[in-house]
Amino acid sequence: MLEVKGLCKHFGGIRAVDDCSFSVERGSITALIGPNGAGKTTAFNCISRTTRPTSGEVWLDGERIDQLRPHRITRLGLSRTFQISRNLADMTVLENVIAQSRVDGWRDLFKPAMSTFEIDKAMGLLDFLGITRIAHEDGSNLSYGQKKLMDLAALLMSDPKIILLDEPAGGVNPSLLEEIVGHIRRLNDQGLTVLIVEHNMDLIMRLSHRIVVMAQGTVIADGRPDEVRENPAVLDAYLGGVLEEAA
Structure with missing residues (x-):
C-alpha cells in the first residue's frame, strides 16, 4: 500500500533521512523503529508531507504523493498522529474530533459548524474507543492518555486506508496502553x-x-x-557495539 523509495531529508x-527505502503491505501492522536520532519521525513527516523531502519518492496505492499538499494526501487515505497531541485546548473533545473531518472546500461555508452526520460519526468513534464520557470535556482537561485516544478518534474521522502512529504509547500508563493496543x-x-x-x-514485538x-x-x-530481534546490526545500532566489545 505504501512504498518509500530513496527518501532523503x-x-x-x-x-x-538518507536514502531510506521500505514498503508497507496492505492490511499489515508495520513498525518503524530505531535509536534516538535515527530519523523515524522525520521520515513520518516526509511521508505525510508536513515536511518537504529533499529527494526521493513516496507512493500510496500506486499514486505518487511526495509532491502533494498534506490535505490532498489525507483525502487519498493516509492520516497520522504526532508525538505530542495537537488538540485545540479551548474546544471540547467532540469539537476537536470533528475539526479533523474531511472538508469540501467552499461548500462547507454553507453548512452548520457541526452537522448531525459529523456528530453521530464522531460519537461513534468515541464509543468505539470507550471515551464517550469525555466528549464534552475541554481538551485542556484531559490526561495524556486521554489525549492520545482523542487523537486516534480524530485520525479516523477522515476514513483513512492507512494510519501513521507516532509513539502512541509515549507517556501512557500501562493499563491504558493495553487499551490502545x-x-x-x-x-x-x-x-x-x-x-x-x-x-x-x-x-512492538507483540503487535507488529x-x-x-x-x-x-x-x-x-x-x-x-x-x-529483527536477533539481527546483529540491530543490536549494534541500539547498544553501540557493547555486545561486540563484551564478546
Missing part, C-alpha cells in the same frame, strides 16, 4: 493498515507483523519481529 549538512488490533482486523513509530519494544529498523537516517534491517 537534509537540514544543512545534517542528513536526518487492543484498539489498534481491532482497527487492523477491520482492514486498516498501520505504520507505527514506537520505542516500547515489548509492544513486520519491523523496519532505521539508524543514522537509513534502513538497516527489515523483517519479522523474531528476525
Whole structure:
C-alpha cells in the first residue's frame, strides 16, 4: 500500500533521512523503529508531507504523493498522529474530533459548524474507543492518555486506508496502553493498515507483523519481529557495539 523509495531529508549538512527505502503491505501492522536520532519521525513527516523531502519518492496505492499538499494526501487515505497531541485546548473533545473531518472546500461555508452526520460519526468513534464520557470535556482537561485516544478518534474521522502512529504509547500508563493496543488490533482486523513509530519494544514485538529498523537516517534491517530481534546490526545500532566489545 505504501512504498518509500530513496527518501532523503537534509537540514544543512545534517542528513536526518538518507536514502531510506521500505514498503508497507496492505492490511499489515508495520513498525518503524530505531535509536534516538535515527530519523523515524522525520521520515513520518516526509511521508505525510508536513515536511518537504529533499529527494526521493513516496507512493500510496500506486499514486505518487511526495509532491502533494498534506490535505490532498489525507483525502487519498493516509492520516497520522504526532508525538505530542495537537488538540485545540479551548474546544471540547467532540469539537476537536470533528475539526479533523474531511472538508469540501467552499461548500462547507454553507453548512452548520457541526452537522448531525459529523456528530453521530464522531460519537461513534468515541464509543468505539470507550471515551464517550469525555466528549464534552475541554481538551485542556484531559490526561495524556486521554489525549492520545482523542487523537486516534480524530485520525479516523477522515476514513483513512492507512494510519501513521507516532509513539502512541509515549507517556501512557500501562493499563491504558493495553487499551490502545487492543484498539489498534481491532482497527487492523477491520482492514486498516498501520505504520507505527514506537520505542516500547515489548509492544512492538507483540503487535507488529513486520519491523523496519532505521539508524543514522537509513534502513538497516527489515523483517519479522523474531528476525529483527536477533539481527546483529540491530543490536549494534541500539547498544553501540557493547555486545561486540563484551564478546
